[in-house]
Amino acid sequence: MYKSCELVKHGLCFFDGSLAICCHSPADQINGQTPPFIRDTYNGEIVPKEELFQAMDKYADIFKQGGCPAVCANCFKIEEKEWDEEKYINQITIAHFTKCNADCIYCANNLAPHERKQNAYKIYPILKNYIDNGIIKKGCEFHISGGEFSIYEEADDLLDLLAISGFAKVIIATNAIKYSDKLFKALNAGNTFVCVSLDCGSRKLFKKIKRIDAFDKVIENLEKYATTETSKNAMHLKYIIIPSINDNIKEFNEFLKIAKKIGIKNIIIDLEGRYSRYTNNKIDSYFIDIALKMEEIAKEQNFNTELYQFFAHNTTNKKIKRNHFIINFIKSIKFKYFSKDIKELYKHHNYGSKLNK
Numbered sequence: 001m002y003k004s005c006e007l008v009k010h011g012l013c014f015f016d017g018s019l020a021i022c023c024h025s026p027a028d029q030i031n032g033q034t035p036p037f038i039r040d041t042y043n044g045e046i047v048p049k050e051e052l053f054q055a056m057d058k059y060a061d062i063f064k065q066g067g068c069p070a071v072c073a074n075c076f077k078i079e080e081k082e083w084d085e086e087k088y089i090n091q092i093t094i095a096h097f098t099k100c101n102a103d104c105i106y107c108a109n110n111l112a113p114h115e116r117k118q119n120a121y122k123i124y125p126i127l128k129n130y131i132d133n134g135i136i137k138k139g140c141e142f143h144i145s146g147g148e149f150s151i152y153e154e155a156d157d158l159l160d161l162l163a164i165s166g167f168a169k170v171i172i173a174t175n176a177i178k179y180s181d182k183l184f185k186a187l188n189a190g191n192t193f194v195c196v197s198l199d200c201g202s203r204k205l206f207k208k209i210k211r212i213d214a215f216d217k218v219i220e221n222l223e224k225y226a227t228t229e230t231s232k233n234a235m236h237l238k239y240i241i242i243p244s245i246n247d248n249i250k251e252f253n254e255f256l257k258i259a260k261k262i263g264i265k266n267i268i269i270d271l272e273g274r275y276s277r278y279t280n281n282k283i284d285s286y287f288i289d290i291a292l293k294m295e296e297i298a299k300e301q302n303f304n305t306e307l308y309q310f311f312a313h314n315t316t317n318k319k320i321k322r323n324h325f326i327i328n329f330i331k332s333i334k335f336k337y338f339s340k341d342i343k344e345l346y347k348h349h350n351y352g353s354k355l356n357k
């Protein structure tokens with residue numbers, strides 16, 4: 001029994017240019033800090049099994065000896081329990097492509113649309129090899145984000161390999177601007193889940209946040225995805241609270257009306273990630289209060305709710321539980337009121353599209 005984390009022994013994360021164990025490091029990549037690397041330079045090579053697990057053991061052994069790797073310090077994934085010694089992978093994040101058909105003001109890519117890549121390397125052959133060689137365990141959880149999955153060139157092949165085959169559990173972030181029939185099939189197969197950040201209930205605000213006039217198309221596609229009970233249950237509609245833009249109950253109520261009309265039951269509420277980075281995790285109580293109020297309203301209307309994850313990623317509080325982080329956050333952190341000018345808060349959008357400057 002010792003403190004460690006599941007991913008340090010069984011996780012993989014494919015980035016554009018590097019291969020890491022996870023993307024959960026509290027270290028802030030925007031500020032140049034790094035995740036726990038397996039290879040810090042990587043371009044789609046099939047890393048042999050021995051090298052893979054040797055690299056992971058360098059981090060895992062520090063935990064085993066009672067320490068904590070610097071890149072893992074304060075990570076919310078750390079827990080104390082018995083850990084197995086087997087060599088297999090059971091959680092993978094795919095985030096090596098950045099191309100997208102939207103240009104959200106909060107996008108973590110830090111890239112202008114013309115700089116975003118279809119893919120840095122092909123991932124299907126790597127995953128196929130690892131599956132065929134028993135390195136990836138059946139039932140492995142895949143998180144696919146990075147750019148927009150529905151326009152990613154390997155999307156259909158990945159859905160066949162991982163989801164429609166029934167091999168894995170697949171969680172996909174999509175903006176739903178483009179409909180994918182294969183994705184619908186995967187949702188309907190019952191082991192794929194999508195998260196769509198709608199963030200608003202109106203075309204005008206959608207355009208402001210996503211910087212593309214595609215609100216009506218997204219609603220149309222959500223309706224197409226939600227045509228069976230199984231596919232409906234696999235859909236999660238997300239409201240990312242963006243300071244000064246959609247941080248009000250009126251907009252959230254419009255958002256809920258859309259969810260109800262489509263029949264989506266699962267609502268995720270989050271806070272825009274760079275805000276908490278920018279404010280050094282001193283989150284204004286206004287945003288905590290409004291997130292809790294939103295959750296209460298959604299629960300009253302019988303939605304399933306989750307309070308999600310940027311707080312958890314960005315706080316140093318170890319007690320936070322991923323699925324109820326705000327409650328824990330409130331209990332354990334002394335908030336400082338953050339009173340800077342709102343324009344100052346949004347300096348960080350300088351990281352966003354260069355085309356929109």
Ligand code: SF4
Pocket residue numbers: 004005006007008021022023024025026036071072075076077078
């Ligand atoms: S402790 Fe956190 S940062 Fe370290 S490997 Fe686990 S999930 Fe990644």
Ligand code: SF4
Pocket residue numbers: 100101102103104106107108109146147148174175
């Ligand atoms: S949908 Fe928005 S947040 Fe997601 S990759 Fe595209 S621009 Fe970024």
